[in-house]
Amino acid sequence: MAKTLSIVVVEKDHERALMIVDGLREAGDFDICVISEEVGLARRIAERNPDLVLIDAGNPSRDALEDLTLASAPMERPVAMFVDHSDTALTKAAIEAGVSAYVVDGLRGERIKPILDAAVARFHMVHKMRVELSxxxxxxxxxxxxxxxxxxxxxxxxxxxxxxxxxxxxxxxxxxxxxxxxxxxxxxxxxxxx
Amino acid sequence: MSATPLALGYVALVDAAPLIVADALGFAGEEGLDLTLQPAPSWAALRDMLARGQVVAAQMLSPLPVASALGLGGSAARFEALMVLNLNGDVIGVSAGLAQRMRAQGFGFDFSDARAAGLALLAAAGDGLRIGVPFPFSMHVELIRYWLAGLGSPPPPRIEISTVPPPRMAEALAAGEIDAFCVGEPRGSVAVDSGAGVLLLPGSAIWAAAPEKVLATRAGWAEAEPDLAGRLMRAVWRAGRWLGQPDNRSLASDLLAGAGRLALPPELIERVLTGRLLICAEGAERRTPGFVEFHAGAANFPWRSQAAWIGARLALRHGLDPLPAIAAARAVFRSDLYRLHLQGTGAELPGASDKLEGSLSVPTAASSTQGRLILPPDRFFDAQVFDPADPLR
Incomplete structure (x- = not known):
């Protein structure tokens, strides 16, 4: 049996973070960590060394994640998803929901799908609430x-x-x-x- | 005939100006293009928008398409630069506390002498220096690293260069997360106005003619859509020519300041466009001719040698074999497409596609189609010259 996947969720708002985490927990047994601080974001994520990072596509702090692509060896390098797979339904759903995922190279396919399905659903809810609030x-x-x-x-x-x-x-x-x-x-x- | 819709992406900075002006003042319309400008919250987001085809072209950090050709970064997509949008436009600033220490040690903040400023910075920094930059593949990183390495003084034991999103730069400085920054305007001036920072140098003090942003597309798009690419490039070039006229700077500031664009006071943007920056909250002004250049001296020409310089720097830092990296980098700056699509517009097309980077300390005539090309000074602060024919020297 493969080890439990570790996921980092980058989200400043406590309520929203909880919603996303709840959704992920329903989808499976994952080791989930929420990072709400924008200070030293890349360093914090590197310390956790997760398999997957989920972040709001509209979050300007996404650029800090790019530092991670320089820090590690090619196989451990997190890459932005959805860029090369623009035809799949899941990718389309994720883009519409505004979720960006960084996945460590080599970790692809079935293991990610349930996580992304759950993340997409929750990000949809979060965005809808945000629009309603504004x-x-x-x-x-x-x-x-x-x-x-x-x-x-x-x-x-x-x-x-x-x-x-x-x-x-x-x-x-x-x-x-x-x-x-x-x-x-x-x-x-x-x-x-x- | 109805205009062809075309989606472009940008990040809310002063050097998005050529795209904003091409749309707002009808230069795109004259070419039969109906532009939709989509702001992006981050460079990674903009890169992905371009990769996925949500936008067909975008304002882009000049090293980013080069990095993509070298397989660096968090995206596997490949990009290329059709033209340079602007030379220069970055500032280096330090926190109010660090500025005070530098002043106490007798530094005068002349905003021009990169060597003196660098040595003063190192002397006041103590044993650690944390510098914020907008993106790991950016002219900001290249300038900072080139500068610190070329001072001829041992750098402090701990230099940390990390990514801070430009809208957060002033806040990060005020909160003590970073001691200094290199960022595109107007984000440096915003830090000054908030009292968090003092400007130390314009980017042009390190490299007098650094290609800052480019018009980027996915690799191959311009060849697949030659007609559209040509119309877009001509519209953007005419917008740059308009921006290059000193008389237009006030109107340009208003255009850029508008809601939905940069959403900042026009007065602040005018400081940037005129190169009359306030370096501290108390209001001391420093004038920097050529602080940002959108047109003069064939500023938009994507020189292969500029790409080679960027490729050489990236290869050196990331442990890549330099000669293949430089060759791959050169192919990214499409001087061939620039010649193809801008002939007949009045644009000066240089006789060569390479130049010795850093060899000019005064404006110098160069061979070109119309014979009126005056290249601007492109000196590096340490007087080194980069010869693209002998890039490893």
Missing amino acids: EIRRALEDRKVIDRAKGILMRARGIGEEEAYGLLRKAAMDQGKKLIDMAQALVMATDLLK
């Missing part, structure tokens, strides 16, 4: 700006909240602009006049 945040920020614009109109014209909102919406429609853009313009112009 959409919620933007919606909240938009609402704040619209509230400020309403307040400006209410004070300047001595009108109620509903009327102010109606006025703002009508102005936006008349000019073919989004409500939020109209509100932003009003807030900015008012700041300038102060």
Whole structure:
């Protein structure tokens, strides 16, 4: 029986890291280590000497992993996956999910597949949550700006909240602009006049 | 006829300018190209985007395609350089604490004398020096190593050169993870503005005409798509010519600063394009002519000798047989395709594809198609000359 595969997951966010680790554990018995520190990333990974490194494709710290390709002998050299196998479904799924894997040369095929399947599923979830979170945040920020614009109109014209909102919406429609853009313009112009 | 869509990749640095300008000012449109510019979060990500064909061409660190031809690095894909995007544009900086020690020892931060700056750095560094660079295959690494090795002074016992993503460079310096850095602008100026760092040298003080970024494609693409390759190269060359006009620098700064591009104040980018850098947070300005060059002196010509120099350095460091490595490196810089596709545009095409790297200390006329080629100074700080015909000397 082959030895347990060791996997390093590079992820700063604790919650996200836990999600990925949980997914991997469901897929099999692996020796998993999470590295959340960006400081000395290459050194930390080299110390663990893992079979596989998983990292978010959008993480700028990916470049630090390239140092690892210089440090070791060719057969122990981690290589970025998915580059030469662009036709497989798994590769496509991984790219879409935004997961980058570094695999030690010589470790290929069936042993990696279940890990990547699990990683892809979890990265998908993580990314979906991230997108949702940023959409919620933007919606909240938009609402704040619209509230400020309403307040400006209410004070300047001595009108109620509903009327102010109606006025703002009508102005936006008349000019073919989004409500939020109209509100932003009003807030900015008012700041300038102060 | 509708324009042909073409996806290009870049990293948010000042030397992405030729691609951004080619798109924004219509140079690509004139060639019937509809560019989509895709930012990449890291050089490894950009390399993979290019390898997988998500983008057909990309701004790339000049040593990266050479490393790929030598089988170095974490990707098996092969790339080549169709043209050079810019000469120079890197800065070397030190932490505020290290700068203070260097000042206390009498160093004046002239931002030009590489030997004096290097000796002052070693004297103040003590027994260890940790230097951050953006990528293991980069002109940054080559310049730092060439410089430290050529000072003629024993380096400190522990020199550690490690990769730090450029957006984190200022933070890493402030947190004491590194003592110094070599990075592409505007990341050095960002470190200055945050108070974390002081600029020590422009890259051009080490090598006055270093090929910094190239327009890279997968090996073989330009031959498979000669028409597209030619249109792209001409559009990028015209963008470089536009960027080379001093009058255009202010507008270029605004274009680059825009949201979705570099997302930094235009004032900061203008400092870089005009070569008038603030070296410390207190505001001392140093002027560096040729700090970054996008056009003049056939800056875009991919000299085989530049690739040979890079190949020789990489071979030396990674224990490769130097002559085959140099031969493989030379093939990566496609001076042949540059000649093919830029003839008739007004671009100066040099009479030769090799030059003695490091032999010019003043602007010097050279043979070319139109006879108006003036090569810029390309001196190394230690006055060594690299002869591509005798590369091991």
